[in-house]
Each structure stands twice: as structure tokens, then as C-alpha cells.
Amino acid sequence: MRSQVGIIGAGPAGLLLSRLLQLHGVDTVVLESRSRDYVEARVRAGILEQHTVQTLRDVGVGERLDREGLPHDGIYLQHPGTRHHLNFEELCGRKVWVYGQTEVVKDLITAQLDDGPPLLFGVSHVTPEDVDGGAPRIRFTDADGVAQVLECDVVAGTDGFHGVSRPLVTAGTSGRLWERTYPFAWLGILADVAPSADELVYAWHPEGFALLSMRSPSVSRLYVQVDPAEKIEDWSDDRIWDALSTRLAVDGWSLRTGPVTEKSILPMRSFVSAPMRRGRLFLAGDAAHIVPPTGAKGLNLAVADVTLLAQALVRLLTEKQTDLVDTYSDKALARVWRCTHFSWWMTSMLHRHGDDFDAELQLSQLRRVCSSEAAARELAENYTGLAVDL
Numbered sequence: 001m002r003s004q005v006g007i008i009g010a011g012p013a014g015l016l017l018s019r020l021l022q023l024h025g026v027d028t029v030v031l032e033s034r035s036r037d038y039v040e041a042r043v044r045a046g047i048l049e050q051h052t053v054q055t056l057r058d059v060g061v062g063e064r065l066d067r068e069g070l071p072h073d074g075i076y077l078q079h080p081g082t083r084h085h086l087n088f089e090e091l092c093g094r095k096v097w098v099y100g101q102t103e104v105v106k107d108l109i110t111a112q113l114d115d116g117p118p119l120l121f122g123v124s125h126v127t128p129e130d131v132d133g134g135a136p137r138i139r140f141t142d143a144d145g146v147a148q149v150l151e152c153d154v155v156a157g158t159d160g161f162h163g164v165s166r167p168l169v170t171a172g173t174s175g176r177l178w179e180r181t182y183p184f185a186w187l188g189i190l191a192d193v194a195p196s197a198d199e200l201v202y203a204w205h206p207e208g209f210a211l212l213s214m215r216s217p218s219v220s221r222l223y224v225q226v227d228p229a230e231k232i233e234d235w236s237d238d239r240i241w242d243a244l245s246t247r248l249a250v251d252g253w254s255l256r257t258g259p260v261t262e263k264s265i266l267p268m269r270s271f272v273s274a275p276m277r278r279g280r281l282f283l284a285g286d287a288a289h290i291v292p293p294t295g296a297k298g299l300n301l302a303v304a305d306v307t308l309l310a311q312a313l314v315r316l317l318t319e320k321q322t323d324l325v326d327t328y329s330d331k332a333l334a335r336v337w338r339c340t341h342f343s344w345w346m347t348s349m350l351h352r353h354g355d356d357f358d359a360e361l362q363l364s365q366l367r368r369v370c371s372s373e374a375a376a377r378e379l380a381e382n383y384t385g386l387a388v389d390l
């Protein structure tokens, strides 16, 4: 097998990169270790920045998003006694969309299987080789158990946090890793019940953070802060609804409850690996960095990475110019660190940790964001997404 770009991983990063390259006449093969059903059912992010939405429209997969996605002008920030609306449209002229990562992935897979380059599910033993030279290859075993070799000009490592690509980059470069784990986690549920608010509610509470989100007019997505050591079996649906009702409470409002269809505990970490390149192997998305979910940045950052990478690879492969691949890592990392800071800041402001002194600092910061237009605009600009070149 041969293709110009071999892409490892069919998450949002790999699928979108393949689509962007295809539209510029660069051929790709995407290798995914999981099944199509598994990849399409994995419940993850739900908030798309304006430029993410525009990118999906530009590559021809925006039709269902425009029909079913929910545009939101802002969010609510809450601490006991106060639920304050931040209007992003007014603060910075941008909005966000509620549209699940599962739906983005389904749309990209459908488009690729319709008229796109090969997308192979269920592969194993994926091993990039000779990435320091001009002609790398990827060895793998296909879904029928047959050993295969994909010869390519470039390998894209979009295989997420646990993939094979990042360790290869780390081993072959004098790079660095930065990591922060947080002393809390999110317990997330999906529930068949209409959302109890028109836009997302991020709530600080003495018992811990809570977030009211949604996936559609009839499906709610909610999260509560828990200890990372908590066991999901210890959280009955009633216990989860009680915690959510307490932490999200404001006068004159109540939380609608309904059947829980999915629940899981998500650890929270910040992680950055640099550089995002070794020779002809380029990293993008969670393969290179992880943010805690509080700022809804993970998926959007993956989209920003591959937008930049696609431009660089098109220039390399069709114009034989190396300038954009040479600046890819530094340019991508500038945005990565901006989003890493914003996600860390939102996480630190909203989650109960430390002592009463920390709590008063958090409340002071929240009151500042809710009362100062400058402070609110800083949150709005980051949340809705900064320009690709910052």
C-alpha cells in the first residue's frame, strides 16, 4: 500500500486531517485500531467553537450540524445565590455550538466512506518506521489478521493520548513533557431529559463543581466534581441527581431528572509534549496534549492543530516547500499553551479544592468575571476560540 500521508487514529483529528488533505488533492490512508461502532459511540466533548464549526462546514460536513446543532450565545456562571449570564455575542461577537463529538465523528466517517480515501478499522500492531528519513512507512496488521505495510511521505500521529506516535517523537527528539494532575475528577452522565436551562451552567459550590450541559433538546449532559478515587458503582442515579440538584440550585429553578443512559468518571490532567514533530512524523490533537475539560477546549484544539498541519503538508507535498512544516510545531504549541492556561484557569476557579482561603479567592475571581466587562471578555474570547494565529 502507498499514500502520501499515513494517518494513525480516526478520532476527530485524524478524520478531519484526512478530509482537509483530500480536498487539496493529497491522498491519505487512515488506520484505526477500534471498530467503527466503538469510535462512533464514544461519548466525549460537546461544545464547538465558531472556527471549528466553520471548518466543518468548509470541508462539506456542516449540513447536519447546521440542522441539529444548538447555537449558544453564551454560558451561565454560578456561585451560591447568583446565576450570571455571560453573553459571548455581545462581549466578542462570537458564539459556540452544542453538537456532540460523536456526531462530528459520525459525519466525518460517513463523508470519508462515501467518497474519501481508505479508512481501515480494527487494525493492530501499528508501527511507524524510518520517520527520520524521507520515506517512512507504517507496519500494521489489518482486521483480517494480515500483515501490511503502508509506504508514505509523511506520518500523522493523531492517535490520542495512549497512541504509539508520541513515544516515538519523545524518544527521537530532545523534547520536553509538562504534566499537571488535578486532585479531582468529573462524574459525567447522559440523560434522556430536556435540558433544564437554555444554555450551559458552570456552577461553583462548597460541595464541588457542577456543570449542566446538553446534547439536544431532549438529551442532557451533566457533570459533578468527585474525588478521582471514587467508584462509579457507588454513585446510584439518585445520588447523582441529588448532588446535581444541590450544586446547581438557585431560587425559582429546579433541575429536571430523567433516565440515565451513560455514566462514567473522567480523570483530569493537563499535559503538553513538545516538539510536535520528529522528522516526517507529526503529532496533532490528544496525541500531543491533554487539557482538563472545564473550558471545552480538547476537541477544538485538535481541530486547530490539524487545520495548521494540513496547510503545512499541502505545501510540503504539492509545492515541495518546507517552510510551514518547519514552523508547525512552534505555531501549534503557541495555541496549545493558550488553551492549556485557559483550561487550567477555568478548572482552578470552579473546582472546590484547598482550604477556605482558596474558596474565597475563587469566589472573588468569579465575582470579578461577573461584574467586569474586561474580565468577562477575556473569558469569552478564550471560550469561543482565538484566531488560528492567535
Ligand code: FAD
Residues within 6 Å of the ligand: 008, 009, 010, 011, 012, 013, 014, 031, 032, 033, 034, 039, 043, 044, 045, 046, 047, 101, 126, 158, 159, 160, 161, 162, 163, 164, 266, 284, 285, 286, 287, 293, 295, 296, 297, 298, 299, 300, 302
Ligand atoms: P482521540 O479522539 O482520542 O482519537 C484518537 C484515535 O486514535 C482513537 O480513535 C483511537 O482509538 C485511535 N488509536 C489509538 N491508538 C492507536 C493505534 N496504535 N493505532 C491506530 N489507532 C489508534 N473534551 C472536551 O472539550 N469536553 C469534554 O467533555 C471531553 N470529554 C472527554 C472525555 C473523555 C473520556 C476523553 C478521553 C476525552 C474528553 N475530551 C473532552 C477531550 C476530547 O474528546 C479530545 O480532546 C478529542 O477526542 C481529541 O481528538 P483526537 O482525534 O486528538 O484524539
Ligand code: DHB
Residues within 6 Å of the ligand: 044, 045, 046, 047, 200, 211, 213, 214, 221, 293, 294, 295, 296, 297
Ligand atoms: C461539555 C464538556 C465540557 O468540558 C464543557 O466545558 C462544556 C460542555 C459537554 O460535554 O457537554
